[in-house]
Amino acid sequence: MRRQRRGLKLLALILGLTLVAAACGGDDDDSAANEPSDEEVPEGGNLVIGAEQEPECMDWMGSCGGSSWGFWMAGVNTMPTSFEIVADGDSWTYEASNLLAGEPELETDPQQVVTYTIADDAVWSDGEPISCADYVYTWDQVANGTDIYDTTGFRDIDTVECPDGDDGKTVVVTFAQSYAGWKSIFGGQFGIFPAHILEGQDRNAAMLDGYDWSGGPWIIDHWTRGEEIQLIPNENYWGEAPHLDSVTFRIMADTQAEFEAYNGGEVLSIFPQPQNDVVEQVEQGFEGATVDVQANSPNIEALWINNAVFPFDSQAVRQAFAYSLDRDAIVERLFGGLGVNEAVNSFNAPVLGDFGNPDAFADYTLDLDQVDQLMTGDGWEKGSDGIWAKGGQRATIVFKTTAGNARRETTQDIVQQQAADAGFEVTFDNQEAGDLFGTQLPAGDYQMALYAQVLTSLEPSLSSLFVSTNIPGPENDNSGQNWTRTNIPEADEPLLETDSNPDQEERSAAAAEADDLLAESATSIPLDPLPNIAIWNDLIVGPKVNNPIWGPYANMEEWGLAS
Amino acid sequence: MSTLLFRRLLYSIPVLLIASFLLFWMVRTTYDPTARLAQVRDPATRQHEIERLGLDEPVITQYRIWLGDFLRGDWGESVASRQPVSELIPKALWNTVQLIFWGILVAAIIAITIGVYSAVKQYSTGDYAFTALTYIGISMPPFWFGLIAIHFLAVGPKEWFNLDQVPLNYVGLHSVGESGFNWDYVTHLVLPVMTLSIQIIASWTRFQRAATLDVLGSDYIRTARAKGVPRRRVIIRHALRNALIPLVTVMAVDIGLLFGGLIITETIFSIPGMGRLFITSLVGSDVAVIEAWMLVVALFILAFNLVADALYGFLDPRIRVQ
Numbered sequence: 001m002r003r004q005r006r007g008l009k010l011l012a013l014i015l016g017l018t019l020v021a022a023a024c025g026g027d028d029d030d031s032a033a034n035e036p037s038d039e040e041v042p043e044g045g046n047l048v049i050g051a052e053q054e055p056e057c058m059d060w061m062g063s064c065g066g067s068s069w070g071f072w073m074a075g076v077n078t079m080p081t082s083f084e085i086v087a088d089g090d091s092w093t094y095e096a097s098n099l100l101a102g103e104p105e106l107e108t109d110p111q112q113v114v115t116y117t118i119a120d121d122a123v124w125s126d127g128e129p130i131s132c133a134d135y136v137y138t139w140d141q142v143a144n145g146t147d148i149y150d151t152t153g154f155r156d157i158d159t160v161e162c163p164d165g166d167d168g169k170t171v172v173v174t175f176a177q178s179y180a181g182w183k184s185i186f187g188g189q190f191g192i193f194p195a196h197i198l199e200g201q202d203r204n205a206a207m208l209d210g211y212d213w214s215g216g217p218w219i220i221d222h223w224t225r226g227e228e229i230q231l232i233p234n235e236n237y238w239g240e241a242p243h244l245d246s247v248t249f250r251i252m253a254d255t256q257a258e259f260e261a262y263n264g265g266e267v268l269s270i271f272p273q274p275q276n277d278v279v280e281q282v283e284q285g286f287e288g289a290t291v292d293v294q295a296n297s298p299n300i301e302a303l304w305i306n307n308a309v310f311p312f313d314s315q316a317v318r319q320a321f322a323y324s325l326d327r328d329a330i331v332e333r334l335f336g337g338l339g340v341n342e343a344v345n346s347f348n349a350p351v352l353g354d355f356g357n358p359d360a361f362a363d364y365t366l367d368l369d370q371v372d373q374l375m376t377g378d379g380w381e382k383g384s385d386g387i388w389a390k391g392g393q394r395a396t397i398v399f400k401t402t403a404g405n406a407r408r409e410t411t412q413d414i415v416q417q418q419a420a421d422a423g424f425e426v427t428f429d430n431q432e433a434g435d436l437f438g439t440q441l442p443a444g445d446y447q448m449a450l451y452a453q454v455l456t457s458l459e460p461s462l463s464s465l466f467v468s469t470n471i472p473g474p475e476n477d478n479s480g481q482n483w484t485r486t487n488i489p490e491a492d493e494p495l496l497e498t499d500s501n502p503d504q505e506e507r508s509a510a511a512a513e514a515d516d517l518l519a520e521s522a523t524s525i526p527l528d529p530l531p532n533i534a535i536w537n538d539l540i541v542g543p544k545v546n547n548p549i550w551g552p553y554a555n556m557e558e559w560g561l562a563s
Numbered sequence: 564m565s566t567l568l569f570r571r572l573l574y575s576i577p578v579l580l581i582a583s584f585l586l587f588w589m590v591r592t593t594y595d596p597t598a599r600l601a602q603v604r605d606p607a608t609r610q611h612e613i614e615r616l617g618l619d620e621p622v623i624t625q626y627r628i629w630l631g632d633f634l635r636g637d638w639g640e641s642v643a644s645r646q647p648v649s650e651l652i653p654k655a656l657w658n659t660v661q662l663i664f665w666g667i668l669v670a671a672i673i674a675i676t677i678g679v680y681s682a683v684k685q686y687s688t689g690d691y692a693f694t695a696l697t698y699i700g701i702s703m704p705p706f707w708f709g710l711i712a713i714h715f716l717a718v719g720p721k722e723w724f725n726l727d728q729v730p731l732n733y734v735g736l737h738s739v740g741e742s743g744f745n746w747d748y749v750t751h752l753v754l755p756v757m758t759l760s761i762q763i764i765a766s767w768t769r770f771q772r773a774a775t776l777d778v779l780g781s782d783y784i785r786t787a788r789a790k791g792v793p794r795r796r797v798i799i800r801h802a803l804r805n806a807l808i809p810l811v812t813v814m815a816v817d818i819g820l821l822f823g824g825l826i827i828t829e830t831i832f833s834i835p836g837m838g839r840l841f842i843t844s845l846v847g848s849d850v851a852v853i854e855a856w857m858l859v860v861a862l863f864i865l866a867f868n869l870v871a872d873a874l875y876g877f878l879d880p881r882i883r884v885q
Contacts, residue, residue: 048739056643056847063608064643147608208645225644226655226835227735248739252833253842256710257733261833264718264729434848438595 033292033534033544034087041243041542045561049553050258050267051249054229058220059207061142061190066149068454072271072551073229073249079191080130080215082116083183085458085549090296091353092548094183094458098122098239099130099192099215101169106182108502111158112175114182120169121238125214128196132162135171135186137195141203152461153185166195178500180507181459188457188549191215217242217557226251233557242557243542262286268537268561271552274335274530275407282533283337292534292546293338296350298455299530303415304441305448307523308485311395312447316378318522319364321397323374324422326366330414331528334407338533344526346515347462349455351548356460356498356511360519361526371422388423396425400440401450403430408450411527415450441483442472452530457549460511463495466518484524491517538562568873575865586857587626591618596642596850612642633858639851641844648855651840656859658736659836662759662828663821665752670760670767671814675807677764678771682779682806683798693768700765709758709831716754734833755832759825763817770813775806808878812871819867823860 055070060079082104083094096103099122105115122130142154158176162168175182186192197213198206210223217239218231229249233242250267252258259281261267272278282291311317327343335341344350345361380388380395388395399415401408409430416426431440440446455461464470468489470482494517497510518524534552536544542559546552597612617625632639638648677697681690717729732738732751741747778784779802787797826838837856844852 046739050734056641057645064645146611204645225646225651226839227833228739230739246739250734250739250833251835252734253839254830254833257713257831257833260710260713260718261734264713264721264733266729266732266734432848433846434594438597438848 033290033536033546039541041558041560042562043243043560045244047244047247047269047540047556047559047561048267049247049249050252050261050270051229052252052255052258052271052273054223054225054249054251057204057208058210058223059204061138061145061148061193062204062207063147063149064204064208068456068551072553074210074220074223074231075191076216076550076554077218077231077556078211078214078216078220078234079193080122081187081191082185083187085547087545092296092351092458094187097187106502108178112178112182112502114173114175116171116173116186118169118171119238122215123236123238124194124197125219125234125236126197127236128194129167129169130192130215131167131169131195132160132164132171133166133195134192135173136160136162136166137199138186138190138193139173141193142190145203147204150456152459152464153179153181157185178502180499180502180504181457181461182502184457184459218247221246231556237557240557243560244556247553247556262535262537265537268539269535269552271532271534274338274533275405276334276410277406278533279335279337282535286535288538290536290538290544292532292544292552293340294532294534294546294548295335295338295340295529296353296548297529297532298349298351298548299452299532300344300347300349300526301411301450301452301528301530302347303448303450303525303527304484305522305524306444306446306483306485307487307521308444309447310393311390311397314378315521316374317380317395320371320374320378320422321419321424322361322364322522322525323367323370324424325364325415325418325525327364327525327527329366330411330418333414334410334528335531338531340529340531344529347453347465347518347524347526348460348511348515349453350529351455352458352460355508357515357519360512360515364519364522364525366418368422375423382423386420386423387425394425395423396427398429398447399426399450400429400431400436400446400448402433402436411450442478444472444483444485450527455549460498462511462514463499466514466523467492467495486518486521486523488517488521488523491521567876568869571869571872575869579861579865582861583630583858584626586861587629587854588622590850590853590857591622591625594848594850594853596848629854633855638855641849641852643844643847643849648851651852652837652855652859655835655837655840656822658834659822659825659829659838661736661752662755662825662834662836663818666756666760666763666821667814667818669756670763673760674764674767675771675803675810678768678810679775679798679803679806681768681772682775685776697765697768700761701769703761703765705758705762705827706831708761709754709828712754712757713831733831736834755828755834758831759821759828767810767813771806771810774809775802778802778806781805808875811878812875815867815871815874819864819870822863823856 051069051073053067053069055065055067057064058070058074059065060071060075080099081097082100084097085092086095099119101117101119107113118130124130139154139157139160142148142151143157156175156177156179158174161172163172164170192215194213210220212220214234217234217237219234221230221232223229228251231247252261255272255275255278258270258272262270282293305312305318307313328341331343332341346356346358348356348358375388380390383389399412401412412428419426436449441449464481466482466486468487470476470480471485471487472478472480491514494510494514498507498514501507501510532546532548534546539562540559541562543555544552545555547554596616597609613619617628636649640647641651677693681693684690713733717731717733720726721729731753733754736748736751738747784797784802787801823837823841825836826842829836829838830842840852841856844856
């Protein structure tokens with residue numbers, strides 16, 4: 001019996017050590033991402049990548065096509081764009097792509113005119129040259145089509161003309177009003193669509209389940225819904241030909257299973273959402289992998305406050321609430337394991353770098369004295385339970401976010417605790433995403449909500465969120481995006497200027513002015529950058545680029561597979 | 564017997580109608596299939612969609628239209644992907660059917676074998692051991708078991724023994740580029756089938772053990788033994804057949820429930836079956852898919868309940884006579 005017990009103890013110890021060894025990670029190489037690679041790239045091989053989501057459809061300009069994952073997998077690899085998004089030091093910038101013969105010409109006086117010259121060798125996968133007609137078709141579809149996901153910028157275009165004919169390589173785009181983000185048009189989320197294939201057809205129906213043409217280095221071989229999307233090289237691509245024989249994205253909805261698939265070699269790259277368990281996994285490290293944690297992401301997660309409802313209809317209360325939070329501590333708790341531990345201090349996404357005033361909200365640190373001063377100055381008194389009250393009403397805040405998101409629930413817990421210390425009572429009422437974004441936020445049926453704004457281009461787009469005329473109402477058929485009901489008339493002009501002024505420095509100065517006004521009003525509270533995490537197995541040879549807008553799979557034509 | 568079945572079938576129709584209406588009403592009052600269009604910049608789009616889907620009609624009218632369309636084979640369109648639901652569900656169903664088939668086959672063989680053994684060797688060391696295992700199996704959450712199985716039977720062996728690839732696959736039902744019934748398919752089936760069947764094996768084993776014990780205590784078994792019939796023959800030819808009757812009916816009911824119940828297994832192993840389809844549709848407020856899915860699953864549950872009744876009558880002549 002004693003021998004059996006000893007044997008059992010030894011077995012338990014071995015099992016425990018095995019588990020610990022399995023849990024401990026090895027080295028990972030954080031520095032090799034986003035840098036050129038000198039490795040010789042082998043030819044051939046089939047790369048398998050794990051994807052957390054699949055698109056609802058592949059009509060990238062339709063409302064069903066607004067899927068980041070869809071674009072990261074298939075859109076960016078098959079749709080030609082006028083500009084690429086490339087690293088520029090610590091930030092990112094637009095650079096004319098190989099679709100163009102050179103940098104487009106920009107005229108601003110008397111009106112904004114952009115002239116594109118398409119590269120002579122730019123062709124579609126069927127050999128048909130990419131021409132001015134394709135630009136015209138794309139513009140017409142976005143500007144005049146129904147059920148378009150995002151028409152931003154396209155409706156500011158007056159005409160798209162082909163001085164050398166529809167088949168010509170020169171495109172002249174004249175704007176009815178200045179649009180500063182012109183580089184994101186005919187680029188970004190949509191790309192350019194082939195007129196010779198889609199003209200006269202129902203574009204949405206033709207692209208719904210994928211399409212068998214391409215203007216990029218890859219072409220869609222098949223899309224088996226719920227299972228995989230496979231790309232193969234576009235043999236008529238005029239740029240760098242892919243080295244791989246194919247790339248397959250396998251759809252995996254469960255994050256833990258995704259990591260197991262990576263650990264077992266079933267997939268060689270993953271791009272997981274920064275949930276709590278993901279942060280823990282990344283902290284442990286990955287042997288033989290390149291891991292890139294991108295804090296300068298295109299994402300802003302914030303506490304979005306309804307400025308039109310009690311108690312946040314008072315600027316003093318909004319400011320006091322901002323002073324009640326230790327935002328750095330929240331970010332440290334969420335992402336400290338990834339080395340991300342500072343809150344964002346502007347509504348401009350970190351990927352925009354120094355655009356505007358990135359420190360606009362920096363003064364809002366935990367300061368309970370300021371809370372007391374602001375609240376008492378606004379006529380509030382603390383009750384016996386320590387909660388502020390005014391006119392018989394308590395400072396009670398219903399805090400909403402998307403249901404079932406563990407990281408956001410953690411954020412809620414921390415905010416509730418910090419707010420309670422400052423005299424605010426916070427309760428939770430989490431909702432399904434469809435209800436929250438589809439009904440409650442647009443209708444103003446909330447006091448405070450936690451969610452992220454994600455840039456799909458390098459344009460700030462804050463005007464849609466904060467200009468007073470965008471408050472949902474009869475004037476805009478309740479379609480305005482200013483869900484926080486921010487109403488700062490003096491901020492409207494600088495916000496609109498960031499959209500219209502093509503001069504980058506003047507735009508940034510206007511954005512800074514708007515940032516300061518938004519911060520002074522504490523219209524909402526920016527919180528964390530929601531970092532992008534990309535993991536590539538070192539069997540993938542070639543430069544790994546964690547493109548903040550286009551994702552980590554935008555340069556797969558440069559990759560090969562080590563044996 | 565046929566009269567009994569016909570009567571049961573007739574009773575099922577109002578049950579199905581009431582259930583389908585309640586499900587339809589709950590879904591329509593909970594989800595707004597046009598919610599996603601609130602973010603589309605063209606405000607007319609949402610109104611157009613409301614009119615197209617008939618959402619401005621009273622619920623009873625919407626139900627009548629929906630049921631009529633469903634019976635005619637028009638199950639609506641996924642608002643997310645614009646795919647006909649009548650194409651989405653069969654594709655998902657085929658994947659789930661594969662899992663159910665292999666899972667039930669494995670579970671039945673193991674549960675019957677262990678159940679009979681435990682009954683015949685009641686109170687033996689083996690019986691106690693299997694009893695303990697079945698209780699562990701019953702209490703094992705499938706989600707946890709699935710991930711543990713992946714780690715210790717696939718990822719772990721690859722690392723420990725320095726293998727080129729995992730010995731068992733766990734993403735989908737085939738590797739990239741593979742299809743059909745082959746070794747690749749088998750290696751993909753092992754872990755999901757284990758996961759879905761662990762609790763089923765445990766509960767069926769207990770059931771089979773109890774049913775076998777009940778039969779082994781019968782007078783006719785005692786008579787057969789007294790007449791000198793070999794023990795093995797008594798068990799297999801006389802006892803087992805009668806002990807299987809209750810289990811077969813339980814199996815039929817459980818199979819019906821599995822058609823909508825493999826959400827966890829399909830999510831962990833990335834198998835695009837009915838469970839994953841349901842979750843995706845639920846999260847995306849894809850009303851047409853949710854409604855059709857619920858009715859299809861309800862139909863399967865009812866159908867297999869009828870099968871259970873039929874089997875019970877077929878296997879037990881006493882029921883037929885009654």
